[in-house]
Amino acid sequence: MMKRAENIIVGISIGDLNGIGSEVVLKTFEDNRMLELCTPVIFANVKILSFIKKNLGATTALHGIDRLDQVVLGKINVLNLWKEGVDLNLGVNDEKVGAYAITSFVAATNALKEGLVDVLVTAPINKYNIQSEAFSFPGHTDYLDQELEGNALMLMVQDNLRVGLLTDHIPLSQVASHLTEELITRKVATVKKALIQDFSINNPKIAVLGLNPHCGDGGVIGKEEDAVLKPTLKKIFEKGTLVFGPFAADGFFGSSQYQNYDAILAVYHDQGLIPFKTLSFGKGVNFTAGLDKIRTSPDHGTAYEIAGKNQADHNSFKEAVYLALDVYRSRMEYQEISKAPLKLKEK
Structure with a gap:
């Protein structure tokens, strides 16, 4: 049975916090009509996003949660993955901030694998500052190829x-x-x-x-x-x-x-x-x-040069959410029509 639109859970990895990822995410969901299409879960920390929101002058209402079973439909849920504060220096390439981007991405991917979110939309990362002994992939796609089927x-x-x-x-x-x-x-x-x-x-x-x-x-x-x-x-x-x-x-x-x-x-x-x-x-x-799972992302990078200046265009991120939802529905319909038809009873 197809889910109602607002019941489709969109997991969002926050990307590089020194880039424009948080800005395009917050701007996308400032439009309350988006919450009629899905329920977002941002994998980050509600305090850091509230700070960025205040810096941008955004009005997006955030709902902090500590577990995925606390998700509230129709709200912008922020799953608190860490408690400590993060020193941001917007527009700067920082390995410590890159580590938080991977913490978010790996947690969101695990939730996708376990079926706790329906689709994944990833904000931009910096391919250089995410590298570590624990994560040595060129980007999102290579890691997903290892973790998911297909x-x-x-x-x-x-x-x-x-x-x-x-x-x-x-x-x-x-x-x-x-x-x-x-x-x-x-x-x-x-x-x-x-x-x-x-x-x-x-x-x-x-x-x-x-x-x-x-x-x-x-x-x-x-x-x-x-x-x-x-x-x-x-x-x-x-x-x-x-x-x-x-x-x-x-x-x-x-x-x-x-x-x-x-x-x-x-x-x-x-x-x-x-x-x-x-x-x-x-x-x-x-x-x-x-x-076997659905992931989309915007077509741009971290755009350090405009980070924190309230200049980022969020349309590509919004389109990434739209496409994830469209593919989810198309895939559900395809699975329905691909089921083996019932055999006719012999007379």
């Missing part, structure tokens, strides 16, 4: 524009060596499943970009397209998936070719994210596709 894939979403990555947080010099038939086949399958179950697209069309300029120009500029991409995509297509490419990346977005497809797979990080953010910055959402 194969994580970064899918950037804004309305009907969806851009995924074959490789994400690896050096550019290593991209070609990672490009294998197994990787391409798995990533295409992950995107296809996400489009069907999370976006309700029954027979999705997927485009894949090439690695080299002009897709290698027949091997003159590079051989990966002819050696790996083309034969792999041909095999996948012949098995029934509507996958097309590889396409030369330089003109694919400028020519509006992307509008003909339900999702695009870029070969490496900047190849996909530069055009995506150019087209949709401030409204885009990072969705971790391919996992």
Whole structure:
């Protein structure tokens, strides 16, 4: 049975407290209508958020709790993960503050795994100051890939524009060596499943970009397209998936070719994210596709340069909440219709 909207519990990891994460979270839920769509639980500390709220002049009403069984529907719940005060220096990269960001993220992930929250929305972290012996991951996605079931894939979403990555947080010099038939086949399958179950697209069309300029120009500029991409995509297509490419990346977005497809797979990080953010910055959402649980985040970072100045645009974070709720409902509906139909009784 589908939950009522306000019963959907949205877990929120607070991100880097010296960045704009707290600001965009508080601004998102200043609109009381958001509480008709879900009940937020912020994993942080109510005193520190009250301090930040006062500094911003925000009016968001916060409800502090010490356990998740104390969540009150229709309120902005703040789960107190720590008691001590935190010395903030807004706009500064601080390892101690980074440790609190990971405390929040790990606790929120555990709650997601245990079904105590329905979806997870993560505020931005600093990938440098979160590193420690206990946490040595490049970012949210890599940790979630370890902790949750499935194969994580970064899918950037804004309305009907969806851009995924074959490789994400690896050096550019290593991209070609990672490009294998197994990787391409798995990533295409992950995107296809996400489009069907999370976006309700029954027979999705997927485009894949090439690695080299002009897709290698027949091997003159590079051989990966002819050696790996083309034969792999041909095999996948012949098995029934509507996958097309590889396409030369330089003109694919400028020519509006992307509008003909339900999702695009870029070969490496900047190849996909530069055009995506150019087209949709401030409204885009990072969705971790391919996992058994739902996680989204805004399309921006900590933005230290404007932290504490009440200048942060919260629309991307709000869109991340909206998308998490939409995917949750789509996934619940997909699970309902995918159940084995009742067998007709024989007469």
